[in-house]
Amino acid sequence: MKNISFKIDGLMLLIAIGSLLAGWLYYKRGAVKEIVTVKLNPANEGNLINQGAKNVVGKDRLQGFFDKVFAAGDILTPWNGVDTYAKQVWGLD
Numbered sequence: 001m002k003n004i005s006f007k008i009d010g011l012m013l014l015i016a017i018g019s020l021l022a023g024w025l026y027y028k029r030g031a032v033k034e035i036v037t038v039k040l041n042p043a044n045e046g047n048l049i050n051q052g053a054k055n056v057v058g059k060d061r062l063q064g065f066f067d068k069v070f071a072a073g074d075i076l077t078p079w080n081g082v083d084t085y086a087k088q089v090w091g092l093d
Contacts, residue, residue, distance in 0.1 A: 071086035
């Protein structure tokens with residue numbers, strides 16, 4: 001009888017880890033869907049970065065900060081002809 005040797009190389013290990021990760025993600029698909037659609041979605045108000053910024057700064061001050069940031073960008077862009085709102089935000093009327 002011939003002696004059969006079995007070695008695990010890097011590719012086999014990566015395939016095994018990838019398969020286990022894919023299976024775990026499929027098993028937890030409900031939680032993963034909630035994380036992707038709510039916690040990581042930049043358009044959602046419940047995302048992690050937005051919640052952290054609200055807790056540190058406060059919602060009203062955060063709104064004012066972003067108004068000033070976007071108004072500054074609006075004033076600095078020469079190709080944008082309408083600067084009325086930006087001038088109101090910065091008090092340049």
